[in-house]
Amino acid sequence: MLDLTYTAPAPKVIAGAKDDWELVIGMEIHAQVSSNAKLFSGASTTFGAEPNSNVAFVDAAMPGMLPVINEYCVEQAVRTGLGLKAEINLFSAFDRKNYFYPDLPQGYQISQLYHPIVGEGEVLVEMGPGVARLVRIERIHLEQDAGKSIHDMDPNMSFVDLNRTGVALMEIVSRPDIRGPEEAAAYVTKLRQILRYLGTCDGNMQNGNLRADVNVSVCRPGAYEKYQATQDFGHLGTRCEIKNMNSMRFIQQAIEYEARRQIAILEDGGSVVQETRLYDPDKGETRSMRSKEEAHDYRYFPCPDLLPLEIEQGWVDDIAASLPELPDEKKARFMGDFGLTDYDASVLTADTANAAYFEAVAEGRDGKLAANWVINELFGRLKKEDHDISESPVSPAQLGGIIDLITKGDISGKIAKDLFEIVYTEGGDPAQIVEARGMKQVTDTGAIEAAVDDIIAANPAQVEKAKANPKLAGWFVGQVMKATGGKANPKAVNDIVSAKLGL
Amino acid sequence: MSELSKLTIAEARDAMRKGDVTSVEITEACLAEVNAADALGAFVHKTPEIALDQARAADARIKAGDAPGMCGIPLGIKDLFCTKGVDSQAASNILKGFKPEYESTVTSQLFGAGAVMLGKLNMDEFAMGSSNETSAYGNAVNPWKIDDRQLTPGGSSGGSASAVAADLCLAATGTDTGGSIRQPAAFTGIVGLKPTYGRVSRWGTIAFASSLDQAGPMTKTVRDAAIMLQAMSGHDPKDSTSADLPLPDFEAALTGDIKGKKIGIPREYRMDGMPEEIETLWHEGAEMLRAAGAEIVDISLPHTKYALPAYYVIAPAEASSNLARYDGVRYGHRAKLAAGDGIVQMYEKTRAEGFGHEVQRRVMIGTYVLSAGFYDAYYNRARKVRALIKRDFDQAFAAGVDAILTPATPSSAFGLGEMAEADPVQMYLNDVFTVTVNLAGLPGISVPAGLDSQGLPLGLQLIGRPWAEDDLLNTAYALESAAGFVSKPAKWW
Numbered sequence: 004m005l006d007l008t009y010t011a012p013a014p015k016v017i018a019g020a021k022d023d024w025e026l027v028i029g030m031e032i033h034a035q036v037s038s039n040a041k042l043f044s045g046a047s048t049t050f051g052a053e054p055n056s057n058v059a060f061v062d063a064a065m066p067g068m069l070p071v072i073n074e075y076c077v078e079q080a081v082r083t084g085l086g087l088k089a090e091i092n093l094f095s096a097f098d099r100k101n102y103f104y105p106d107l108p109q110g111y112q113i114s115q116l117y118h119p120i121v122g123e124g125e126v127l128v129e130m131g132p133g134v135a136r137l138v139r140i141e142r143i144h145l146e147q148d149a150g151k152s153i154h155d156m157d158p159n160m161s162f163v164d165l166n167r168t169g170v171a172l173m174e175i176v177s178r179p180d181i182r183g184p185e186e187a188a189a190y191v192t193k194l195r196q197i198l199r200y201l202g203t204c205d206g207n208m209q210n211g212n213l214r215a216d217v218n219v220s221v222c223r224p225g226a227y228e229k230y231q232a233t234q235d236f237g238h239l240g241t242r243c244e245i246k247n248m249n250s251m252r253f254i255q256q257a258i259e260y261e262a263r264r265q266i267a268i269l270e271d272g273g274s275v276v277q278e279t280r281l282y283d284p285d286k287g288e289t290r291s292m293r294s295k296e297e298a299h300d301y302r303y304f305p306c307p308d309l310l311p312l313e314i315e316q317g318w319v320d321d322i323a324a325s326l327p328e329l330p331d332e333k334k335a336r337f338m339g340d341f342g343l344t345d346y347d348a349s350v351l352t353a354d355t356a357n358a359a360y361f362e363a364v365a366e367g368r369d370g371k372l373a374a375n376w377v378i379n380e381l382f383g384r385l386k387k388e389d390h391d392i393s394e395s396p397v398s399p400a401q402l403g404g405i406i407d408l409i410t411k412g413d414i415s416g417k418i419a420k421d422l423f424e425i426v427y428t429e430g431g432d433p434a435q436i437v438e439a440r441g442m443k444q445v446t447d448t449g450a451i452e453a454a455v456d457d458i459i460a461a462n463p464a465q466v467e468k469a470k471a472n473p474k475l476a477g478w479f480v481g482q483v484m485k486a487t488g489g490k491a492n493p494k495a496v497n498d499i500v501s502a503k504l505g506l
Numbered sequence: 507m508s509e510l511s512k513l514t515i516a517e518a519r520d521a522m523r524k525g526d527v528t529s530v531e532i533t534e535a536c537l538a539e540v541n542a543a544d545a546l547g548a549f550v551h552k553t554p555e556i557a558l559d560q561a562r563a564a565d566a567r568i569k570a571g572d573a574p575g576m577c578g579i580p581l582g583i584k585d586l587f588c589t590k591g592v593d594s595q596a597a598s599n600i601l602k603g604f605k606p607e608y609e610s611t612v613t614s615q616l617f618g619a620g621a622v623m624l625g626k627l628n629m630d631e632f633a634m635g636s637s638n639e640t641s642a643y644g645n646a647v648n649p650w651k652i653d654d655r656q657l658t659p660g661g662s663s664g665g666s667a668s669a670v671a672a673d674l675c676l677a678a679t680g681t682d683t684g685g686s687i688r689q690p691a692a693f694t695g696i697v698g699l700k701p702t703y704g705r706v707s708r709w710g711t712i713a714f715a716s717s718l719d720q721a722g723p724m725t726k727t728v729r730d731a732a733i734m735l736q737a738m739s740g741h742d743p744k745d746s747t748s749a750d751l752p753l754p755d756f757e758a759a760l761t762g763d764i765k766g767k768k769i770g771i772p773r774e775y776r777m778d779g780m781p782e783e784i785e786t787l788w789h790e791g792a793e794m795l796r797a798a799g800a801e802i803v804d805i806s807l808p809h810t811k812y813a814l815p816a817y818y819v820i821a822p823a824e825a826s827s828n829l830a831r832y833d834g835v836r837y838g839h840r841a842k843l844a845a846g847d848g849i850v851q852m853y854e855k856t857r858a859e860g861f862g863h864e865v866q867r868r869v870m871i872g873t874y875v876l877s878a879g880f881y882d883a884y885y886n887r888a889r890k891v892r893a894l895i896k897r898d899f900d901q902a903f904a905a906g907v908d909a910i911l912t913p914a915t916p917s918s919a920f921g922l923g924e925m926a927e928a929d930p931v932q933m934y935l936n937d938v939f940t941v942t943v944n945l946a947g948l949p950g951i952s953v954p955a956g957l958d959s960q961g962l963p964l965g966l967q968l969i970g971r972p973w974a975e976d977d978l979l980n981t982a983y984a985l986e987s988a989a990g991f992v993s994k995p996a997k998w999w
Contacts, residue, residue, distance in 0.1 A: 060608060064831040066601065067588045067610060067710040069745050099827050101876070103853055110830020161849075163835065302876035304885060307716035307824050309746050 009127070009135035014227065015183025019266040024221045026262050027230075027239050028187050029179035032194055033172050034204040035148065035212040036079045042147050042171035043070030043113065050210050054164040062169040064108035069308050072097075076171040077312065079203040080120050080145050081322050083173055086201045086329055087140050089124025091319050095144075096311040101302040105163050106150035114174075115144035116303045120312065126177075127331055128186060128193045132345035138190050139178040148172050173204070179218065179239065182227070184255035184262075191215055191251060196330050200355055208249045215254055218242045219261045221269065240265065241275040245282050245289055257282035261289050333358055341370025350378055356392045357382075363399030368406055376406055380423055401426050404433035413437060414444050417489055445491045448499065451483065454491070455499050458482045466504065473506045510535035512673045515579050515730040522568050522578050529568065529578025532676070533561035533622050536580040539674045540624055545999040547646040548659075548669040550585060551593045552625040560622040567620055575733040575757070577620030582627045582669040582678040587613050587721070588710040589623065596712045597641040598631045600860025601838045610710025611742045612679060612721050619737040624675050628665025631862045632829065633686055633714040636936035637925060638664025640864040648694055648919050649995040652960050657919040660690030660936075666724045667694040671995060677725040677734055681711060683718045684817055685915075685940025688952035691724055692914035692965025695954040695993060697986070698724045699731045699979070700940075702972045703947035704749035706735075707742030713828040715821040716747075718944040728953065728983040732756035735975060751973060759976035760983045765799030767981060770907040774810035775939060777916060783958050784913045791911055791955055791966040794988035795981070805907060807898040810942060812891045817941040818934055819875050819888035825865075826872025832860060867930065896946040903971050909981045912939050914952040914965035939967060949975045951982045954991040963993065 014025045041048060044059035061068035084091050096118040099111040121143035129135045150168035154161045175194065181187050195213055198204040206213050220240035230238040243265070245257045260282075265275045279298070280289040328336070330352050337348040337358075351361045351374060360381075365373035381402060385395060405422055408414045414422060414437055422442060426433055437443055445451060458479055459466055469475040479500045484491055510532045513521070521527045537557060540549050557580060564578035588594045588606035595601035609617070617623070628646035630638050637658040638646040646664040648657040649672035659668040663680035667690030670678050680687035682700035691698025699722045706721045713719060723734035736757065741750040771792055776785070796802045834840035834856030841855035861869065875884035902910065916938055925933050943950035949972070952965040966985065970978030 063836055065606065065608070065837070066594070066596070066604070066712040066831070067606075067708075068608075069709050071744060071746055101827050101830060103830065103833060105833070105835045105849060108831060108836060110833060111827050300878045302827070302873065302878075302881075304823060304827070304876050304881070307747075308713075 009129070009133050012130040012134050012136055012182070012186065015185070016224070017221070017262055017266060019270045021270050023224055024262070024266050025224055025227055026183055026258065027179045027220045027222060027227055027242075028181035028183070028258060029218040029242075030177045030181065030187065030190065031216040031218075032175040032191065033214045033216070034083075034175060034198055034206075036076050036145075036171035036173055037202060037204055038073060038076050038079060038171055040073050040075070041169040042073055042076050042145060044169055046169065048170050052166055054162075054166060057166040058168065062108065062165055064110070070113060070306075072309065072312065073171065076145060077120065077314065078322060079171075080143060080173055081314070081319055082201050082326065083175075083198065083203045084121030084124060084143055085319070085323050085326055086197050086203070087121075087124035087126060087143070087175075089140055089143065090122035092118065092120055092122055093314050093316060093319070094118060094311060095120040097306040097309045098303045099306045102299050104149070104152075105161065106152045106165070106168065108150070108165065108168060112147050112149065113306050113309070114146035117305070118311070119144035126190065126193055126197070128190045129349065130186065130189060136180065136182065136186055136190070138180045141176045141178050143173050143175045146172050146174055179220075184258040187217060187258055188251045188255050191254060193330070196353065200327055200329055208251075211249055214247050214249045216247060217245045217254060217258060219245065219258055219265070220275070221262050221265045240269070241277050243275065243277065243289070244279045246279055246292060248282055250284075253282055253284050256284070256287060257289055260287060264289065327355070337361075341365055341374065343370060343374050347374045347378060350382075360392050360395070360399055364403050364406070366403075368403060369410065372406055372409070373403075376402060380420065384423075384427055396430065397423070397427050401433060408433055408437055412444060412492060414442060415489065415493060418442050418444065441490075443490065445487050448495055451487070451491050451495055451499050452503075454483050454486050455479065455496070455503050458486065459503055469504055470506070476500050476504060476506055479504070511539045511675065513676060514726045515576070515676050515733050516727070518579055518676055519575055519577070519733070523573060529561040529564040529580075529622060530558065532578065533557050533580045533624070536624055536675050539672075543672060543674050543999050545647065546649060546668050546672055546674070547628055547644055548665040548672070548674060549582065549625045550597070550628045550643045550665065553592055553623055556592070557622050557624050560617065560620075564620040564622060574619040574737065576616060576737040578622060579620075579676050580622040580624050581616065582625060582666060582675040583613055583623050584663055584666050584679050584681060585626045585629050586633055586681050586712045587679060588712065589613050589626065592623075593626060594712070595642070596632045597629045597643055598860065598862070598865065599642045599839055600832045600857070602642075604838050606710070608710060611707035611744065612711060612738050614710070615740070616679070616737050621737065627663075627669055627678055630662035630664065630686075631865050632712070632825070633662035633681055633683055633719075634825070634864050634868050635661040636685070636689060636933050637661045637920070637922070638690075639922065639926075640862050642862060645922050647922065649997075649999065650694060650919060650962055651995065651998060652962065656922045657962070658693065658922050660693035660915075660919065662686040663690050663698070663724060667691055667696060667698070670694070670696045670724050670726060672997075672999065673994075677723060677730055679721060679738070680724040681714075681719055681721045682940075682944065683714045683821060684944050685937040687722050687724055688940050688950055688965070688967055689915050689936055691952040692954070692963065693919040695963030695965075695991065695995070696724060696726055697728055697731050697951065697953055697982070698722065699735060699951045699975070700943065700949060701735060701739060701975055702749075702949045703944075704747050705739045705949070705973070705975065707740075707745040707748045709742055709744040715824040716828060717824060718817075718821055720944070728951075728979055728986045729757060729760055731951065731982075732760055732979045749973070754976040756976050756979055759980045761980060762984050762987055763799070764795065764981050764984045767800040767908045768906050769795050769800045769802050769981070770805035770902050770910040771802060772805050772807045772810065772910055772912060774807050775912045777938065780913070780916055781958070784916065784964065787956050787964050787966065788911070788913050791985060791989070794985060795911065798984045798988055800981075800984075803907065805902045805905070805910070807895075807902065807942070809891060809894040809898050813895055813942040813945055814934060814938055816888040816891035816895070817937065817945060818871070819884050820892065820945070822868040822872035823876050823885050824872070826869045826876065829861075829865070829869055832857065834860075864930075892945045895942055899942075899946045899948060899969075908971070909978060910969040912967045912969065914939060914967040918958045918960065918962035918964055943969050948972055949978050951978055953982050953985050953989065955985070955989040956991065957993060963991070
């Protein structure tokens with residue numbers, strides 16, 4: 004059983020001119036469903052295609068065209084719900100959200116307001132060893148993405164690219180359980196990690212495949228606890244929503260800025276106006292997009308072109324049975340089975356490719372040693388060249404081979420690093436390289452004794468000093484290692500030096 | 507030659523199979539009638555080349571012995587159906603010049619069965635209207651006439667009704683959201699069938715109100731309706747609301763034997779101010795069915811009086827959303843913009859120019875009833891009413907009723923322009939007997955049953971159990987046989 008004990012982190016406190024303030028944050032994450040085809044059409048979802056080349060008649064809202072649900076997208080949403088330990092709604096339905104915009108050809112977005120496919124779930128967001136925030140998920144619903152309006156190609160005209168129109172999104176809505184900018188970023192990171200484990204969203208924020216709307220409000224210390232006890236939002240401050248951010252850094256900056264903006268208003272005796280805001284990363288500030296009064300009336304109503312979506316428990320069970328091991332479970336297993344530290348386990352489970360690599364290396368070997376080598380040597384080396392694990396020139400078998408040579412005492416740690424560099428740059432079987440290049444550690448005590456004897460004989464003054472001060476024995480060890488080209492087994496050298504000097 | 511366009515589908519089919527006549531001959535006869543009938547305003551886009559190509563291909567199929575029922579039959583196609591490469595503009599200026607790159611499922615199935623398209627037919631703009639007077643093409647005119655007074659063929663499928671009644675074609679496609687097949691059929695003395703919701707694919711048919719729209723045949727006889735429905739209907743994976751159910755053999759169901767069938771007469775359809783001759787016709791219809799061996803029972807459909815208001819909330823609500831796509835961005839009409847105009851001006855000007863008054867009215871009603879603060883009072887309440895109306899019918903059928911007999915319309919055809927100054931609700935009252943059927947998703951058929959004192963046709967409506975069009979058609983067949991309606995309008999066009 005998974006046993007993750009943790010304590011909740013302290014909320015971020017911002018000192019205003021007069022008072023201390025706490026932050027309350029809820030997020031809506033728009034995650035593009037990994038699927039070859041769109042939510043209601045067979046058009047491709049490939050990123051970066053020629054403008055308006057991935058557009059079916061229904062995506063362009065041609066007269067008389069009808070949406071047909073893509074079953075795979077539904078499966079992906081269910082898989083995501085299961086991965087977030089959420090309730091799966093066997094009955095869900097699609098609604099139309101009506102508004103006019105050129106990149107929304109139908110004049111409405113098909114979404115799920117009244118009956119989302121996924122209900123309440125949770126995400127455990129680690130903030131450090133043993134410290135984590137449990138963020139509750141309110142719901143996940145499926146909806147269509149809009150197209151892209153391009154305003155900077157022509158001085159008089161705007162252009163519309165419908166390639167993205169109708170691509171399936173999951174909107175993952177959290178409760179206001181996030182208490183600071185760092186937590187917000189950690190929440191997105193964790194959610195992204197889970198989605199990638201599940202294979203339901205590639206998490207590519209640069210391409211806009213994962214975007215965040217952040218609701219921020221501030222309150223005085225103690226108010227949030229009252230909200231928690233009653234679930235009465237009246238205890239919390241008025242929130243502003245910052246729309247459409249696709250960078251962890253911007254999310255944090257925007258929250259920080261927005262909280263300080265609200266605090267300044269409140270401490271000035273003003274009140275925060277509920278509104279939608281945009282973050283301008285160049286200026287580092289948020290600015291009003293539209294107020295509550297200007298807010299669209301979306302005139303949601305059930306989409307009459309689609310029947311309610313009814314799925315069977317058996318189908319959900321099959322998807323549940325096919326779920327991969329998720330980050331929390333994997334991390335706990337790595338800590339339990341391999342004796343890894345919380346930190347090492349977190350690093351190695353950050354994504355499935357890293358974890359799989361580590362597991363292949365650690366199989367039948369010392370887990371901690373394997374973790375050290377994967378994290379410090381391999382990841383460090385890869386990072387130098389901006390490569391990721393899939394591009395590693397060293398296979399798990401090769402790295403395992405290096406570790407085996409260390410464990411057997413054939414090579415020292417220092418030699419192992421040289422060997423790693425050789426394998427990394429030139430390739431080859433580590434054992435053969437060690438053999439061929441004479442890198443094997445000398446464990447023959449006779450040879451070491453001879454070397455020690457030579458050095459003692461040549462340095463009588465040092466011998467006297469060492470006898471008076473045993474700490475100086477290290478000098479002899481160093482000389483022996485030098486004389487043997489680093490191949491002598493350091494432990495054996497130590498023992499022999501101590502014995503010969505009579506320490 | 508001109509006699510050939512008067513054939514029924516069944517007659518033409520049998521004659522072509524026997525080799526007595528070819529599809530090309532019938533098609534040429536129809537094209538000649540179409541060209542001579544511009545005064546009716548029925549055909550708004552003529553497609554003679556397509557028609558003759560299809561007729562020649564049909565003749566080859568018939569010769570080869572591969573001839574489905576509709577093979578070689580010249581039809582008129584309502585402008586609401588998207589026909590590949592042929593103007594399809596829902597009688598609206600906003601879709602002026604729009605030629606789809608795709609073929610609607612209905613026309614694709616009909617053409618696949620060998621049917622011939624003579625052209626596109628007039629209708630109310632976006633199927634919103636009961637008189638064909640909201641069309642951007644101008645009026646379609648009823649071939650029936652009193653003295654010099656031009657009458658409406660009804661709507662929205664006014665062009666279809668006019669073309670079939672005037673023998674310009676053998677049959678036509680129609681669509682019915684609140685009565686748009688059955689009311690014009692009644693006004694012109696033809697048969698009009700609205701199938702069960704989900705029986706006929708909506709794919710490629712320009713949407714008015716998606717949860718109510720259903721295409722169906724408009725024909726000279728009940729048998730023709732059965733033959734044509736067979737070719738139009740069936741499951742279509744491209745329409746999620748299309749039913750995956752086996753299709754009965756509709757024509758084979760026409761035995762005329764309705765002995766022991768229970769026909770319900772709903773007392774709530776007796777409306778105040780309804781002309782006595784409608785009441786009389788209704789009574790006569792019931793007696794004809796009784797004489798044919800059916801049992802006539804009084805039934806109650808208590809929520810009937812709420813149907814029209816509920817319909818005029820739900821249909822505009824869906825329409826307001828369905829018509830949002832006509833924004834001038836991708837196809838159809840785009841207004842000329844002034845310097846400094848932005849996207850909002852483009853929407854406003856384009857839609858103001860492109861949509862007629864009735865469409866604008868319904869878009870505004872629909873937008874209103876879906877607005878925050880009004881949604882529950884209007885849209886949600888209308889949905890509840892809709893569920894109650896459906897329950898009324900369910901209960902009647904559960905009590906053993908096989909079909910329900912009502913008048914098709916509260917009057918015979920009225921004069922064009924007569925309602926121009928009237929409250930729009932007066933026009934909406936035309937649908938009072940038909941909207942319940944759309945709200946409940948049931949099949950309904952209008953059968954010509956007699957002439958009123960002015961010599962204008964009147965229709966009776968039969969409402970059937972869901973998915974039992976075969977049974978409904980058979981009852982209609984019995985009624986048609988008993989009524990023996992053979993009158994034709996005197997040719998004046």
